[in-house]
Amino acid sequence: MVAEAPALSDVDARRLGQAERHDTLAARNARLAPGDEIVVRILRSEGGSVSEFRVPYQKWMRVLDVLNWIAENKAPDLAFRWFCGSKMCGTCGVRMNGREVLACWEAAEPVMTIEPLRNLPVIRDLVVDRSPYERKVASLEPWLERHEAYREFPEPLTHRQMQNASKALDCISCMCCYSACPVIGLGDLTDFAGPAPLVQLGQTALDPRNDPAKVARSLALTGIFNCVSCYKCEEVCPAAIPIVSRIIEPLKAKAAQLVPAMAKHSFALRDIVAARGRVDPGALVLRVQGLRALANMSRLIRLLVRRKINPLKTLLGIKTAAAQAAARILGKGISE
Numbered sequence: 001m002v003a004e005a006p007a008l009s010d011v012d013a014r015r016l017g018q019a020e021r022h023d024t025l026a027a028r029n030a031r032l033a034p035g036d037e038i039v040v041r042i043l044r045s046e047g048g049s050v051s052e053f054r055v056p057y058q059k060w061m062r063v064l065d066v067l068n069w070i071a072e073n074k075a076p077d078l079a080f081r082w083f084c085g086s087k088m089c090g091t092c093g094v095r096m097n098g099r100e101v102l103a104c105w106e107a108a109e110p111v112m113t114i115e116p117l118r119n120l121p122v123i124r125d126l127v128v129d130r131s132p133y134e135r136k137v138a139s140l141e142p143w144l145e146r147h148e149a150y151r152e153f154p155e156p157l158t159h160r161q162m163q164n165a166s167k168a169l170d171c172i173s174c175m176c177c178y179s180a181c182p183v184i185g186l187g188d189l190t191d192f193a194g195p196a197p198l199v200q201l202g203q204t205a206l207d208p209r210n211d212p213a214k215v216a217r218s219l220a221l222t223g224i225f226n227c228v229s230c231y232k233c234e235e236v237c238p239a240a241i242p243i244v245s246r247i248i249e250p251l252k253a254k255a256a257q258l259v260p261a262m263a264k265h266s267f268a269l270r271d272i273v274a275a276r277g278r279v280d281p282g283a284l285v286l287r288v289q290g291l292r293a294l295a296n297m298s299r300l301i302r303l304l305v306r307r308k309i310n311p312l313k314t315l316l317g318i319k320t321a322a323a324q325a326a327a328r329i330l331g332k333g334i335s336e
Contacts, residue, residue, distance in 0.1 A: 277323030
């Protein structure tokens with residue numbers, strides 16, 4: 001009997017995609033009975049081949065149990081990584097059926113395609129090289145630096161002061177969010193550090209005791225405004241950390257305050273909406289890129305053909321009925 005999908009109104013907004021696909025943890029746990037056969041396809045590093053295995057299901061079987069069974073009975077040369085087996089070390093992250101999971105914590109499914117995490121070099125089979133992530137974290141210097149003496153010991157800190165930094169402390173560096181991030185997948189087109197390094201930075205950058213100059217230096221290296229707030233990182237995080245809402249967005253606000261040049265696009269967008277009551281893509285491009293935007297005529301023609309920009313509305317500064325309300329809400333910093 002297949003478990004009935006929960007009503008979407010009862011589902012956490014970050015899990016809507018899973019509910020729509022009938023892919024929640026409860027639904028996945030109800031798909032197999034002891035003795036059923038699991039079909040497992042594993043992407044191997046040798047020539048990018050896929051090896052298929054048939055595994056007998058046992059009650060409460062996890063992805064890690066399936067991999068261990070295959071290594072013990074079918075493919076002793078299969079490479080995968082794990083240490084604790086209890087959702088603490090974060091080393092067993094893989095992609096299973098197109099989503100990032102912890103092998104030690106994810107229920108086995110009737111048919112599984114298991115791949116290594118994306119956006120990281122593959123060492124062998126399901127084992128990835130974590131050094132790009134570790135180098136990025138080290139370059140951000142995610143430690144506390146203060147130049148004022150402690151007021152007293154122990155030093156009192158309120159929940160409001162630490163509510164965001166404390167969420168970041170739950171990170172186990174599993175790299176699932178790093179693999180799921182579509183911006184990281186763009187490679188050198190952006191300088192985005194990625195959600196996992198930002199969570200590590202957030203542990204101290206969002207701490208009120210940290211020196212603002214030190215935080216500014218670290219934030220300048222993150223490319224944080226390239227985050228598109230797609231929430232893919234939150235959807236796959238096994239520790240349920242609100243990565244975008246409680247870490248990246250507060251870090252963006254801190255970056256806008258400490259390194260205003262990083263937030264040029266955001267400030268321009270706010271000013272345009274406040275002045276015109278609408279998003280004007282043409283005005284936004286001109287405000288951010290200046291006359292350099294006119295040099296790429298092929299791009300401008302494509303935007304015109306697709307009606308993404310309207311030069312007449314941009315030049316005339318046409319406003320909507322919402323302009324007055326937008327100015328009241330976003331009026332601070334209007335520059336036109």
